[in-house]
């Protein structure tokens with residue numbers, strides 16, 4: 001069996017389901033998102049709209065960037081702006097049904113995680129580098145043990 | 150050849166040298182670190198002391214956590230505190246000479262990156278998940294092409 005087949009067997013368990021993912025909504029005030037990101041400590045999280053579709057990604061740096069004014073560091077933007085005003089709107093996401101394993105791995109070269117959506121764009125969960133590396137670690141131990149040369 | 154050997158050939162190029170790494174010093178005021186982290190956009194960076202040894206890791210969340218007071222979000226801590234007052238001091242780091250490839254991969258399961266140091270603890274650069282995944286991606290293409298079954 002090829003490496004690809006060994007990983008394919010394990011890949012069903014890669015998805016971290018939506019229920020375990022920290023997120024914010026696009027219409028939340030920045031104040032709320034600042035608190036969420038400070039407390040959950042994940043560096044970048046998905047942004048969902050009212051229909052649970054993934055519409056952006058958000059990190060603390062996108063928020064603190066608005067706090068840097070000419071004079072000083074200001075907290076005023078936290079009350080004035082919403083998540084949708086600062087979030088990253090250009091990002092990779094995948095539909096498990098349509099995306100091959102090779103395509104997933106290729107995207108994980110430049111993305112620490114990939115939001116997974118269904119055919120209607122509704123958020124299903126995250127595919128993370130950690131899950132992939134765990135599987136690779138397992139596979140190379142298994143493979144090298146049986147096929148050592 | 151085993152997967153391990155194929156990766157070992159490429160692993161010389163994994164280290165991102167210290168000259169290309171964004172960092173802060175442990176005695177910098179938080180104000181400075183806040184600006185650095187907001188501008189470079191890396192989510193977590195190494196903290197070095199005067200002797201260029203890695204003494205901690207720093208993210209924006211460690212700084213914003215100090216800004217959450219009972220009343221409101223305050224910028225006062227940015228002037229009052231230093232990087233060493235909030236940085237993460239418990240973290241994994243590796244010495245390339247001493248660490249096997251398996252040990253590196255195992256550590257990358259729970260670490261997005263690993264600071265690399267020499268025998269005196271002086272910062273050499275970072276080993277990142279991105280570099281590992283690029284190598285794995287290359288190796289599986291090569292391996293499966295030659296040893297398909």
Ligand SMILES: Nc1ncnc2c1ncn2[C@@H]1O[C@@H]2COP(=O)(O)O[C@H]3[C@@H](O)[C@H](n4cnc5c(N)ncnc54)O[C@@H]3COP(=O)(O)O[C@H]2[C@H]1O
Nearest residue numbers: 020021022042043044045112113128129130258259260261
């Ligand atoms: N609370 C925690 N418990 C245990 N380990 C933790 C952790 N927070 C971070 N890590 C470790 O640090 C890595 C980088 O986390 P980061 O938050 O920068 O980057 C994360 C974050 O942006 C996002 N992410 C992961 N899990 C998430 C969740 N439950 N909710 C929201 N975003 C998540 O996916 C990125 C990659 O995650 P990955 O698991 O591959 O890699 C994680 C994981 O290995």
Ligand SMILES: Nc1ncnc2c1ncn2[C@@H]1O[C@@H]2COP(=O)(O)O[C@H]3[C@@H](O)[C@H](n4cnc5c(N)ncnc54)O[C@@H]3COP(=O)(O)O[C@H]2[C@H]1O
Nearest residue numbers: 109110111112169170171191192193194261262277278279
């Ligand atoms: N300016 C940029 N240009 C291109 N791609 C970018 C980028 N900033 C982030 N990325 C992509 O996002 C991933 C996660 O970045 P993050 O800053 O959360 O997490 C980073 C950051 O905490 C640290 N890191 C990487 N390069 C660094 C550098 N030059 N200076 C300081 N820290 C660095 O190592 C972690 C893992 O990095 P890795 O390369 O595996 O994975 C990176 C990379 O694939």
